[in-house]
Amino acid sequence: MQQNEFITEIQRFKKEKNAVILAHYYVRPEVQDIADYIGDSLGLSHAASKTEADIIVFCGVNFMAETASIISPLKKVLIPDNTAGCSLAESIEPQDIIRWKQNNPDGVVVSYVNTTAEIKAYSDICCTSSNALKIVNSIPAEKKIFFVPDTNLGNYIRIKTGREMDIWDGDCCVHNRFDTKIVLDKSLEYPQADILIHPESKCSSDPVIHSMSNAYFYSTSGMMKHVNSSHKREFIIVTEEGVIHEMKKNNPHKEFILISTKAPCRQMKKVTLEKVLHTLQTEEFEVKVPAELSERAWLPIKRMLEV
Ligand code: SF4
Numbered sequence: 001m002q003q004n005e006f007i008t009e010i011q012r013f014k015k016e017k018n019a020v021i022l023a024h025y026y027v028r029p030e031v032q033d034i035a036d037y038i039g040d041s042l043g044l045s046h047a048a049s050k051t052e053a054d055i056i057v058f059c060g061v062n063f064m065a066e067t068a069s070i071i072s073p074l075k076k077v078l079i080p081d082n083t084a085g086c087s088l089a090e091s092i093e094p095q096d097i098i099r100w101k102q103n104n105p106d107g108v109v110v111s112y113v114n115t116t117a118e119i120k121a122y123s124d125i126c127c128t129s130s131n132a133l134k135i136v137n138s139i140p141a142e143k144k145i146f147f148v149p150d151t152n153l154g155n156y157i158r159i160k161t162g163r164e165m166d167i168w169d170g171d172c173c174v175h176n177r178f179d180t181k182i183v184l185d186k187s188l189e190y191p192q193a194d195i196l197i198h199p200e201s202k203c204s205s206d207p208v209i210h211s212m213s214n215a216y217f218y219s220t221s222g223m224m225k226h227v228n229s230s231h232k233r234e235f236i237i238v239t240e241e242g243v244i245h246e247m248k249k250n251n252p253h254k255e256f257i258l259i260s261t262k263a264p265c266r267q268m269k270k271v272t273l274e275k276v277l278h279t280l281q282t283e284e285f286e287v288k289v290p291a292e293l294s295e296r297a298w299l300p301i302k303r304m305l306e307v
Contacts, residue, residue, distance in 0.1 A: 013277070014280065022044050022058050024038075024040065024044060032245055044068070081275050091170030101122075108139050113219060121297040125139075150171060151169050154168070176200075267287075
């Protein structure tokens with residue numbers, strides 16, 4: 001089957017089944033192009049909560065589809081490839097949180113939204129890369145905090161808020177490659193460029209990077225806003241390569257320099273048009289979080305939305 005035939009069939013089944021396609025910025029460009037909504041974790045969660053569709057086809061990795069199922073328990077959530085995992089979400093087990101809680105019964109567990117439903121269920125409050133500073137600042141100063149699972153994001157928040165926290169030693173295998181040296185080397189090549197850095201990156205807590213006047217720290221959606229509104233011509237993008245597709249579409253005359261061409265998220269790239277069509281046709285690979293777990297996992301998300 002040719003690409004255009006896949007697209008025609010996907011559109012047909014989508015209409016027939018009243019389905020909506022949500023795609024993360026990190027999936028393949030051709031999959032982003034057939035999506036009804038493209039976004040980062042937070043944006044996609046909002047889209048999942050608002051949709052009137054009966055079926056959500058979630059083009060991303062497992063924990064994201066789980067979050068959609070928690071937020072929209074009455075919808076059928078399908079994932080095109082149910083082996084699409086995440087090194088970060090898989091770095092921590094519920095037992096790790098239970099152990100910390102036993103030693104810190106009054107402490108607060110803040111979990112980055114890139115976690116499994118089980119980890120969310122043991123957390124007190126969730127955060128995303130765009131609201132993490134606000135969430136941590138909302139916790140009373142006398143409370144001890146356990147930030148999970150991303151060590152780079154945790155260290156970034158610690159520096160920005162001055163708040164001491166226990167931080168879990170997990171990382172995203174993509175962003176953890178982006179260290180200070182790789183950023184400095186690229187900025188020497190493109191001295192005029194703004195440098196847009198996702199705080200999951202290894203360099204995000206380095207004072208050397210923080211001292212650079214052209215370095216900005218953003219969630220993926222924050223990066224999109226920056227490139228859309230900036231008068232600059234060149235941008236060094238320190239995150240997963242998939243974001244550049246949407247940036248170029250919206251800003252064809254600007255130049256986007258990828259920090260590394262050797263760090264795609266292989267899990268996100270598992271989602272293909274063929275698999276999207278398959279899941280729509282067969283309704284195979286449903287992601288359904290059991291009701292009791294879903295209710296517990298929803299609470300820290302709800303607290304985050306209230307803050
Ligand atoms: S880019 Fe990193 S955090 Fe995102 S899904 Fe891939 S491994 Fe997980």
